[in-house]
Amino acid sequence: MEQYIYNEQNGLWYELRGDYYIPCLELPAEKEERSIGVWGQRHLRYIREHKKALYTSLLTSGKLQSYLADVEEQAQELFGRLMKQRAEREGITERQKADNQMEWVRKINALRSAVTETVNAEVIFV
Numbered sequence: 001m002e003q004y005i006y007n008e009q010n011g012l013w014y015e016l017r018g019d020y021y022i023p024c025l026e027l028p029a030e031k032e033e034r035s036i037g038v039w040g041q042r043h044l045r046y047i048r049e050h051k052k053a054l055y056t057s058l059l060t061s062g063k064l065q066s067y068l069a070d071v072e073e074q075a076q077e078l079f080g081r082l083m084k085q086r087a088e089r090e091g092i093t094e095r096q097k098a099d100n101q102m103e104w105v106r107k108i109n110a111l112r113s114a115v116t117e118t119v120n121a122e123v124i125f126v
Contacts (some may be wrong), residue, residue, distance in 0.1 A: 011078045033065075039075035040068040075123045084116045 005014050005021060036044070044064075047055045058064040076092035087093075092111065097104040 005023035013027070034069035036065070036068045037076070038078075038117070039124060042120070043071045043075075044068055046125055052054050071123060075119050078123060079115055080121050082118060083111065086111055086115060 001016055003016050004024075005016075007010075009016065013024040014023050047058075053062075058067050087108075090107065090111065092104065092107050096107075
């Protein structure tokens, strides 16, 4: 038996593995390498578990990495903007940090938790 055969009907090469011919398939290479942080990883976990058709489509088309990088950028931008806006609205300043660090840390942690929930609801778990 030949190691590789070509099927004229579908245009695919097949490789002999044991007693079976397996199609030689490769995912298309992505054009650019962009980093995926905590937001992108969280969204990846969500679509892998709850949006299987979207995940499979992105994976097989080779667009998963760039899609997750876009989600990461959107989430980071929203998180930064909301932290700044809400800190100003609630009056959390560097002056408070200098005067009473523990109170400032408590407020910032509460604010960070609230903003994280908002980003999760609006960008990550959609």
